[in-house]
Amino acid sequence: MSRPSKLRRAIEREMVDGLRAGRRRVLVERLRGNESERRGWDRAIAALRVLEDRAVSRTEIDQVERWLFDDLATQGVVEAAPAGRGRGWTWLGATLATVATAATLLIWIGGGEGDPQPAITTGDTGELIGRGGLGIARPLGLELVCGTPPRPARDHGCALDELLGFSVRLGDEALDPRAAAALAEAPLHLSVFGIAETGEVRYYLPNPGASELPELAMTKGWTALPTSVRLAVNHGPGRVRVFALASALEPSTADIDRLAASLAEQARASVDDPPWHLRLEADELAPLCSDVDRCASAESEFLLLNPDPARDPARTRP
Amino acid sequence: MPTGLTQAERAELAPNGWSKELLTGFKAGERAALTEVYRMHAEPVALLLRHGFSFEASGTRHRFVGYGSGFELQDVLHETFRRAFEPRSRANYDGIRPYGAYVTTIARNLVLRSFRAREVLFPLEDGEHPTAATLALLDEGPNPERELHDAEVRELVTAFLATLDSDQQRLVQLRFVEGLSQRDAAEALGLGRQRIRTSEKQLRRALLIYLREHGEASLIEGVVAAVGLPALFGAELLRALDEVTR
Numbered sequence: 001m002s003r004p005s006k007l008r009r010a011i012e013r014e015m016v017d018g019l020r021a022g023r024r025r026v027l028v029e030r031l032r033g034n035e036s037e038r039r040g041w042d043r044a045i046a047a048l049r050v051l052e053d054r055a056v057s058r059t060e061i062d063q064v065e066r067w068l069f070d071d072l073a074t075q076g077v078v079e080a081a082p083a084g085r086g087r088g089w090t091w092l093g094a095t096l097a098t099v100a101t102a103a104t105l106l107i108w109i110g111g112g113e114g115d116p117q118p119a120i121t122t123g124d125t126g127e128l129i130g131r132g133g134l135g136i137a138r139p140l141g142l143e144l145v146c147g148t149p150p151r152p153a154r155d156h157g158c159a160l161d162e163l164l165g166f167s168v169r170l171g172d173e174a175l176d177p178r179a180a181a182a183l184a185e186a187p188l189h190l191s192v193f194g195i196a197e198t199g200e201v202r203y204y205l206p207n208p209g210a211s212e213l214p215e216l217a218m219t220k221g222w223t224a225l226p227t228s229v230r231l232a233v234n235h236g237p238g239r240v241r242v243f244a245l246a247s248a249l250e251p252s253t254a255d256i257d258r259l260a261a262s263l264a265e266q267a268r269a270s271v272d273d274p275p276w277h278l279r280l281e282a283d284e285l286a287p288l289c290s291d292v293d294r295c296a297s298a299e300s301e302f303l304l305l306n307p308d309p310a311r312d313p314a315r316t317r318p
Numbered sequence: 319m320p321t322g323l324t325q326a327e328r329a330e331l332a333p334n335g336w337s338k339e340l341l342t343g344f345k346a347g348e349r350a351a352l353t354e355v356y357r358m359h360a361e362p363v364a365l366l367l368r369h370g371f372s373f374e375a376s377g378t379r380h381r382f383v384g385y386g387s388g389f390e391l392q393d394v395l396h397e398t399f400r401r402a403f404e405p406r407s408r409a410n411y412d413g414i415r416p417y418g419a420y421v422t423t424i425a426r427n428l429v430l431r432s433f434r435a436r437e438v439l440f441p442l443e444d445g446e447h448p449t450a451a452t453l454a455l456l457d458e459g460p461n462p463e464r465e466l467h468d469a470e471v472r473e474l475v476t477a478f479l480a481t482l483d484s485d486q487q488r489l490v491q492l493r494f495v496e497g498l499s500q501r502d503a504a505e506a507l508g509l510g511r512q513r514i515r516t517s518e519k520q521l522r523r524a525l526l527i528y529l530r531e532h533g534e535a536s537l538i539e540g541v542v543a544a545v546g547l548p549a550l551f552g553a554e555l556l557r558a559l560d561e562v563t564r
Binding site: 008012015016017028031032035038040041042043044045046047048049050051052053055056059060061063064065067068069071072077078079 | 369
């Protein structure tokens, strides 16, 4: 018998026993917009439909019932499920509401959703909305700038003789109020690191010269970090993916190495992907994000241009 | 509104056909009432999301073909009822309009919100006459890839059923072929209802393990979760069961 992957084990456990609400939300977020990863889920549902002889199986409807009442209990809309109550296997996964967990990802739906007037809408910002209109809140924002005057590094790239700067903001109007409250409890520590095309890690915050991490508080605006990176040092031409993490605990360089190793294996994120810390396994994040409500992450990238334009076909790329 | 009721019983009903007690509990957010409403309406909404519907946007006729992915269907079903059960939504529900239509429209709006982002799900329907958006259920029609995939999943489930012992096969027969409730199945098998629940859970676990062990390599890619077409059900499963119980 082959050993299932962690993801497959989590899917099977969710379908049979039910995961705790927090873990279930993280799993669901991970599978949203990631067709290849949810293939195992979809196949299981397909087989259950055949087994139950239904177009939509009772199992999947009962599963959604458990999700629904877990979430309503978390929100304080209903009381938590008493043990042993419920239909079929629904009760098996019903646990007392856990911390809001992936509530950091759940969109806060404003205005009129309960009023069923047919309409076609997009998000207020015009951003792409995943299926079901379920956008992803991204409480941590990261903007890379370089040059003088500063320009967005993501759009135009940077030269090797320039400085790289960072702007961040913590807060999102789409954030669930519960998740916002969790993030606002106390300042979070901000760490930033990069992964070069070669796979090498670039330590921006902390780095050997700046071990003290800036603290982040919830804000409506962007804040420029009082640190800059001389790209002529330890950098070479090519694309650099940059990752920021706001966490209750300060990460060490060993933590950053571990995170970078996991992230280096992942493809570049798309609009449907959740923030990167929720794409990692729990043990890869631990102990930095043992309470994922108190963590937020963001990623960006920039192209470090070759000093000789003739040797850099990527220069014309955005 | 339910038929065959006495005048006194009708007097106890709210305009939407619910009991007044249920409506009061629902508006108050009582768990038992919300659970009853969910169980009453979840399946029709799920079937709408499974089979799709047609609609009109900017003067053009479109068709939402339904979610092929079980995960996506569950995700939207969950979001539909989460919104429907929000305190503000419950407060706004007047208890007069049929709740099924109300919650179905929320589900439809959720699908339509993703219209611009996921146009691939909405192929144009050439030759159809534009009409007002309706909730007409549409048959997706035959699709060779889907049929092949359906056949593969059916074979897998058939093979899985063959691995079950006689008690488990009897349980499948009663619960999923004859459609007995857990209570009735428990009675027929001379078992407690809790035992039936446990057995069903074990059955599901065994199926998932079987699928993992035998299904990953054999299923064709790209048409995952396209099974579940009603046309493939019933007789096929009966035949499969007949084969393994013979």
